[in-house]
Amino acid sequence: MTRRDFSGPGDLRAMQDLCSRTWSPASRFHPGQLAWSRYYRPVDPVVLEDGEAIGLWTEEGRVVGFGWAEAPDWLELQVDPARPEVAAEVLEWFEEWSDAEEQSVLAVEGDAPVEGALAEAGFSARLDLPYFTHHLLDLDSLRPVPDLPGYAFRPVRPHEAAARADVHVRAWSDIAPSQVDAASYGRLMQAWPYRADLDWVAVDAAGAMVASALVWLDPGTGVGLVEPVGCTPEHRGRGLAGAVTLAALHALRQAGARLAQVTPRGDEAYPGPRRLYRGLGFEPTARVLTWTRSIA
Template sequence: MTRRDLEGPGDLRAAQAMSSRLWSPVSRFHPGQLAWNLATSVDRPPVSLWRDGEQAVALGWAESPDWLELQVDPDHPELADDVVEWFEDTSDAETQSALVMERDVSEPALAAAGFAPDLDAPWFTHHLLDLGGPGSLPTPPEVDGYRLRPVDLSRPGELERRAAVHADAWSSVGPSSVDAHAYDRVTSTWPYRSELDWVATTDDGELVASCLVWLDEAAADGAGVGLVEPVGCVPSHRGRGLATAVTLGALRRLRDLGARWAQVSPRGDPGHPGPQRLYRAMGFAPTARTVTWTRSLE
């Protein structure tokens, strides 16, 4: 068993291969999530990968000094202790948290290291949509004054506008790290496809809503799983159903490409109920939730 820090695209692909191989309705990561988070990071956080031969079997991601993301192959549960120890060496925070799926294989290692579930923390819920089911996808609603289309990176200024609509849509959360340079990294990172990157525009061409879907054709034993991440609508155009419309447009293209499943992971706690209501109205059903584990070193 070997460990090395993430250094380049080859290491990212190894981590993505692990998340694809381990994907299930209750697993932590989809390859698209790793792609989006790393491509849009201002400063690449410490990330380390454990391998058994050439195969990645554990991932530790110190998203910040006080926050650990991890995934451990259930066939190698002992590596959870190594990931937690690596985080201890990486972090100097007095309070530390880790986000895992409920009943994750890493829970015993977290408990042994002094972490405990924080039942008051926000949590996320995986939702799945069976794209092969009868009537699984409604037609995107027509919204007067708006059009839906995939991103066309050959258009002058398209990259800048695509980055801007995301940043504006998420401005209420805080300043966005996604600018044209970051979005250029997004479009260069597997498994990005522009045909699954959809926008809603006004009649005069202004981009006002967006939805990006990441297709992993190998997940679910080759059935194909598309991750919806992220979706947004600029504040001045909300309340018209544009987030729903642009998401359905992208999902219909995902289905046309042969994917069987779509996944999205909105907040599940009562503090932010809107997104999960939107996705459930499209037919997504909840499957599994995350749990935040926290410890204080004071």
């Protein structure tokens, strides 16, 4: 087993392969989440940003674990359940690379190899911090798309990167400034496993995009990830976010998927998305908790 540093899109694809072949309802990542996390903002596809690092552990040509330090104080990781010892190596690598005195890691509750390595490295699960909850929906029980007068639902067209980016920005910028732009969305549309037929928007009577839902289908597992969903402020309260998500999920089922996954906040400080998805039939499964440690 060897470790190497991230060197471009081929390594992202290898990380996604790990996520696909080991996916379960308790997995940290779906391949689509990695694509979104890498390309939602303008980036060099080969070179990581300052203050960011990715390490990959490989065995016989396949990735068996990775650590993604999105910042010196924040790590994401996933390891092959068949190679649980890699989790400790990822944390050792992160400690050597990071100079942050306070560090955080997200881990799925019940992921014994990762939780054990975190505890051994001095991290503690923080039940007092916001957390996320994986939710699953059997697409055989998918509800119909409601009729909302004055609106229509359709997939994005390949030439619409700028308009698609704009509706995302308008939906999210009242929460925090969005880094999505036309260039980054165009690159995202070229990334595996993006499919334009699973990227849906709601349009108003004038044809303007006012809500959106992006779904990522992993053909290896037949599981689609909903990430992200948004509605522009002036059109909220009319059921558009749920309706456009259902439209995208119907397209997902037609594409051959069997399950859909989404991971909204699970704590009571931000209940809106959780209520939306449970209202569509999603059922909660595993929680994703923040673990922290201090290095003085």
